[in-house]
Amino acid sequence: MGADRLQGEGGVIYLDYQATTPVAPEVARAMQPWIAEKFANPHSPSKWGREAAAAIEVARAQVEQAIGLEGGSVAFTGSATEALNWALKGTVEKAPKGRNRIITVATEHAAVLDTCEWLAGQGADLTVLPVRPDGLLDLADLERELDDRVLLVAVMLVNNEIGVIQPVEEIARLAHGVGALMLCDAVQGLGREDIPDGLDLVAVSAHKVHGPKAIGALWMRDGAEPAPLIHGGGQEQGLRSGTLSPALCAGFGAAAKLAAERRKSDHEHVERLWGSAIAALGPRWIVNGSVEQRYRGNLNIRREGVDAARLIADLRDVAFSLGSACASGSGRPSHVLRAIGLADREARSSIRVGFGRYTTEAELVDACRRIDAAARAQESVAA
Numbered sequence: 001m002g003a004d005r006l007q008g009e010g011g012v013i014y015l016d017y018q019a020t021t022p023v024a025p026e027v028a029r030a031m032q033p034w035i036a037e038k039f040a041n042p043h044s045p046s047k048w049g050r051e052a053a054a055a056i057e058v059a060r061a062q063v064e065q066a067i068g069l070e071g072g073s074v075a076f077t078g079s080a081t082e083a084l085n086w087a088l089k090g091t092v093e094k095a096p097k098g099r100n101r102i103i104t105v106a107t108e109h110a111a112v113l114d115t116c117e118w119l120a121g122q123g124a125d126l127t128v129l130p131v132r133p134d135g136l137l138d139l140a141d142l143e144r145e146l147d148d149r150v151l152l153v154a155v156m157l158v159n160n161e162i163g164v165i166q167p168v169e170e171i172a173r174l175a176h177g178v179g180a181l182m183l184c185d186a187v188q189g190l191g192r193e194d195i196p197d198g199l200d201l202v203a204v205s206a207h208k209v210h211g212p213k214a215i216g217a218l219w220m221r222d223g224a225e226p227a228p229l230i231h232g233g234g235q236e237q238g239l240r241s242g243t244l245s246p247a248l249c250a251g252f253g254a255a256a257k258l259a260a261e262r263r264k265s266d267h268e269h270v271e272r273l274w275g276s277a278i279a280a281l282g283p284r285w286i287v288n289g290s291v292e293q294r295y296r297g298n299l300n301i302r303r304e305g306v307d308a309a310r311l312i313a314d315l316r317d318v319a320f321s322l323g324s325a326c327a328s329g330s331g332r333p334s335h336v337l338r339a340i341g342l343a344d345r346e347a348r349s350s351i352r353v354g355f356g357r358y359t360t361e362a363e364l365v366d367a368c369r370r371i372d373a374a375a376r377a378q379e380s381v382a383a
């Protein structure tokens with residue numbers, strides 16, 4: 001795969017980095033032998049099997065290093081969605097008597113919110129906290145809810161729809177103060193923001209960091225491992241059964257290594273792109289969510305009177321999205337935009353422009369100018 005492939009095939013400018021990221025050429029190369037030639041089962045004791053198992057352990061160490069936390073280890077899963085389901089359901093299963101409360105936040109990903117709702121249907125006592133208009137949790141709201149019946153607090157690091165960064169270190173400290181565990185969905189944070197100390201369970205996903213799809217991981221602090229969700233052959237220390245894919249693990253490992261190595265340059269690149277995008281869009285666009293406490297590869301913006309769905313239809317060769325990929329797919333209004341207090345009309349005027357490592361300044365500026373021009377064209381038709 002050449003760099004050209006990453007520059008937007010068929011004239012499409014790809015600006016949907018929160019939905020998924022282009023596979024890095026280094027990742028494709030790391031996966032290749034495990035797809036084309038090396039087919040051994042990594043859990044078999046043969047020489048080939050042991051070679052595959054060794055490659056998986058290298059990948060595990062790379063993912064652990066990119067996460068950067070001490071005192072725990074990673075188990076591979078089929079997605080971050082699985083990792084979050086496992087963390088939540090498996091922690092509830094092992095809950096000490098008297099602890100059945102889960103606290104989470106209204107702007108979490110559906111993998112957390114829907115699983116929590118399911119657990120509530122099974123008898124868990126669920127509290128979903130609101131956020132402020134800037135998208136951040138008010139710690140006083142959390143403190144008011146915390147007591148010794150709280151089992152788990154689940155708050156994401158970087159929001160997938162609006163990019164805001166929650167103060168998860170402080171949240172974990174408060175959770176630990178009442179003896180609760182802290183789960184963090186760090187899917188959009190890995191390789192972009194520091195994953196702070198003090199977390200007990202951390203979910204990540206390869207395809208958001210230029211790795212392959214259908215592989216995620218759960219980092220578990222020693223002693224905080226949830227009960228297994230998937231039973232069978234006893235892989236992953238008996239915690240997550242199922243034959244691992246050496247290709248997917250090697251791809252995730254290579255992606256994690258690159259993300260850690262390129263962290264500073266990727267970050268600087270994204271900061272520059274943010275400034276160029278804001279300038280190219282012009283003054284009529286309003287940023288949704290905090291500008292300061294934010295990963296700036298996520299530009300979620302709105303403009304008075306714009307029909308965002310029409311904007312997307314009008315600009316077929318610019319790949320950007322409505323609030324979130326999930327919200328666009330289901331036709332449901334974005335729960336995140338609603339949670340920060342936007343009226344339906346404002347949410348319908350919101351788009352998410354997501355960029356990163358392989359986005360060039362020229363293509364981003366071109367796309368933003370086209371987006372602004374299409375918005376102005378809507379206005380002139382409406383006038």
Ligand code: PLP
Pocket residue numbers: 018019078079080081082109111156158159160185187188204205206214215216
């Ligand atoms: N959490 C967040 C914040 C995400 O953005 C996503 C992906 O959309 C997920 C969880 C789910 O990740 P996966 O696609 O690996 O299931």
